Amino acid sequence: xxxxxxxxxxxxxxxxxxxxxxxxxxxxxxxxxxxxxxxxxxxxxxxxxxxxxxxxxxxxxxxxxxxxxxxxxxxxxxxxxxxxxxxxxxxxxxxxxxxxxxxxxxxxxxxxxxxxxxxxxxxxxxxxxxxxxxxxxxxxxxxxxxxxxxxxxxxxxxxxxxxxxxxxxxxxxxxxxxxxxxxxxxxxxxxxxxxxxxxxxxxxxxxxxxxxxxxxxxxxxxxxxxxxxxxxxxxxxxxxxxxxxxxxxxxxxxxxxxxxxxxxxxxxxxxxxxxxxxxxxxxxxxxxxxxxxxxxxxxxxxxxxxxxxxxxxxxxx
Amino acid sequence: xxxxxxxxxxxxxxxxxxxxxxxxxxxxxxxxxxxxxxxxxxxxxxxxxxxxxxxxxxxxxxxxxxxxxxxxxxxxxxxxxxxxxxxxxxxxxxxxxxxxxxxxxxxxxxxxxxxxxxxxxxxxxxxxxxxxxxxxxxxxxxxxxxxxxxxxxxxxxxxxxxxxxxxxxxxxxxxxxxxxxxxxxxxxxxxxxxxxxxxxxxxxxxxxxxxxxxxxxxxxxxxxxxxxxxxxxxxxxxxxxxxxxxxxxxxxxxxxxxxxxxxxxxxxxxxxxxxxxxxxxxxxxxxxxxxxxxxxxxxxxxxxx
Numbered sequence: 149x150x151x152x153x154x155x156x157x158x159x160x161x162x163x164x165x166x167x168x169x170x171x172x173x174x175x176x177x178x179x180x181x182x183x184x185x186x187x188x189x190x191x192x193x194x195x196x197x198x199x200x201x202x203x204x205x206x207x208x209x210x211x212x213x214x215x216x217x218x219x220x221x222x223x224x225x226x227x228x229x230x231x232x233x234x235x236x237x238x239x240x241x242x243x244x245x246x247x248x249x250x251x252x253x254x255x256x257x258x259x260x261x262x263x264x265x266x267x268x269x270x271x272x273x274x275x276x277x278x279x280x281x282x283x284x285x286x287x288x289x290x291x292x293x294x295x296x297x298x299x300x301x302x303x304x305x306x307x308x309x310x311x312x313x314x315x316x317x318x319x320x321x322x323x324x325x326x327x328x329x330x331x332x333x334x335x336x337x338x339x340x341x342x343x344x345x346x347x348x349x350x351x352x353x354x355x356x357x358x359x360x361x362x363x364x365x366x367x368x369x370x371x372x373x374x375x376x377x378x379x380x381x382x383x384x385x386x387x388x389x390x391x392x393x394x395x396x397x398x399x400x401x402x403x404x405x406x407x408x409x410x411x412x413x414x415x416x417x418x419x420x421x422x423x424x425x426x427x428x429x430x431x432x433x434x435x436x437x438x439x440x441x442x443x444x445x446x447x448x449x450x451x452x453x454x455x456x457x458x459x460x461x462x463x464x465x
Numbered sequence: 466x467x468x469x470x471x472x473x474x475x476x477x478x479x480x481x482x483x484x485x486x487x488x489x490x491x492x493x494x495x496x497x498x499x500x501x502x503x504x505x506x507x508x509x510x511x512x513x514x515x516x517x518x519x520x521x522x523x524x525x526x527x528x529x530x531x532x533x534x535x536x537x538x539x540x541x542x543x544x545x546x547x548x549x550x551x552x553x554x555x556x557x558x559x560x561x562x563x564x565x566x567x568x569x570x571x572x573x574x575x576x577x578x579x580x581x582x583x584x585x586x587x588x589x590x591x592x593x594x595x596x597x598x599x600x601x602x603x604x605x606x607x608x609x610x611x612x613x614x615x616x617x618x619x620x621x622x623x624x625x626x627x628x629x630x631x632x633x634x635x636x637x638x639x640x641x642x643x644x645x646x647x648x649x650x651x652x653x654x655x656x657x658x659x660x661x662x663x664x665x666x667x668x669x670x671x672x673x674x675x676x677x678x679x680x681x682x683x684x685x686x687x688x689x690x691x692x693x694x695x696x697x698x699x700x701x702x703x704x705x706x707x708x709x710x711x712x713x714x715x716x717x718x719x720x721x722x723x724x725x726x727x728x729x730x731x732x733x734x735x736x737x738x739x740x741x742x743x744x745x746x747x748x749x750x751x752x753x754x755x756x757x758x759x760x761x762x763x764x765x766x767x768x769x770x
Contacts, residue, residue: 173592176591176592176593177593177594179587179591179593179671179672180587180591180592180593180596181587181593182587183583183584183586183587183591183672183676184584184587184588184593184599185583185584186579186580186583186584186639186640186641187580187581187584187587187599187603187640187641187647188584188599189640190580190637190640190641190642191599191602191603191606193640194614194618194636194637194640194642195606195609195614195642197617198613198614198615198616198617198618198621199613199614199617201617201620202613202614202616202617205616205617212620212623258508261501261504261505262505264501265498265501265502265505266498267498268502268505272505272508272509273760274756274760275509275512275513276508276509276512277759277760277763278512278513278516278752279512279515279516280763281697281748281752281759282516282701282745282748282749284701285701285703285719285744285745285748286701286703286718286719286722286723286741286744287519287719287722287741287742287744287745288515288741288745290722290726290737290738290741291515291518291519291738291741292515294522294734294738295515295518301518333512333515336512337763340760340763340764341763341764343764344764344765385608389608389610392610393610393611393612395703395704396703396704396719399703399707399723400703400723400726403726403727416612419612420704423615423616423619424619424708429616429620432616433616433617435612436610436612436613436615436616437613439610439612439613440609440610440613443608443610447608
């Protein structure tokens, strides 16, 4: 109360320039929100609103037809007694833990191979990238199912070497390797990003290391890896988050059932089945929120630990 | 050892402008390059095999797709599978599915271009209170699993009677819901010189004029990348149509393919694969034509495929 008069009195002498400036600022604010309107509307109506209501629904029993009934934490506790749920967690975690590092390792290895070449790099880069563009499509899921089916080309090829596994699609212990191969096959997208990162590493660093007698292994660990770590960080984060959300290929390959023996019951597929075929929308919402929390925690862990292994060079922008 | 090597090395390396691990003779260089191409070509063969197998199988009679026949070549190549595939499924022709996919993809491109460019202009070029907070939230939505919002979204669209229409599939595109494109355009606009807007402002141009006559023409590369990726993403989208569309007449190709798989399970393999090829055809053509844009877009913006 005592302060506000002083403030206003102090601002009076400088009043003349202020109105123009604040008018400009006001106009900018109006223009800013007008231009932002499409995104802002979408953000509120399609993201924030639904997030809040799915959080609410996760504490209810809701089947789309009767009004939601509050049941507290029951959905969350029920999940951990639900065998199919636990199975879907196992399948998804296995896929993320094995598929993502393998995919990134393949991407980095091929990027380094391509970076060593002078000619033809553009051609190979495009050829290796192509699967990333089509890998999640229904068409490729159908092809994968045919290729890994009984007496498909994969089975035939392996029999030629005396390995008789039969079709991978119908064998619960081979479906996971099949999905991991599908994701590794799409190594092109992270590879292209690695390649761009490798090109940023100044060549004189390697020259200096060569003069000091460093071999390829030491050069990799002392130059390539630290210089590339921000890119590794980006790829690891994006690929991990994407891996959790695999859906179309799992749906097509297992006919929307997650079989055989639940071995392809990915988390999102189970969420879909609970929500849209059992109409247990509350339960599915709880699953969605658990996924959000887990993905959020993993993002946090990757960010936190990145301080110890991601190296940002001082002069880089 | 190192002291011995240092004096001789710089002399040998001096003419080479780019890093070269050891001074090599031309012959050694050629051998190295040959090994590289052999390895890279072998890898290309492995990577492209599924696509080649798919294309080859689509021309083969059913009896040759499975069984003991692993070679890509066949003496019985024909277009029969494509003829069957074009008939469609469930009384709807494949041409109809194509049209539906095309309507959705073009709608997605138009909506995304309009909404993302306008929103990105606000983030990149206008100073207003709350901008950085909203920008942070926009980035956060990049990492948000889509599944958290699908159930409530479905409930709302269902109550509005919009299930089995294209509105739920397109409305997000017109509201810049694909944050990736907003982000891409913001990054692009931030790299355009600020003097452009300042000069235009002195001439009395408002934000609308600056946006339409200065920014949009300069943003062409970003607009092209956005168009290509939003087209392909919409073309390949499966979950959205699976949730919202019920009548086969409205199905885009991915859903039609699923219907095909369900109804002809293993009876007409060839036609199923031919239809898969047809469904991917526009994506493959896009890739061949816009290769540069696509791969550059990935390497500079970290766009996902």
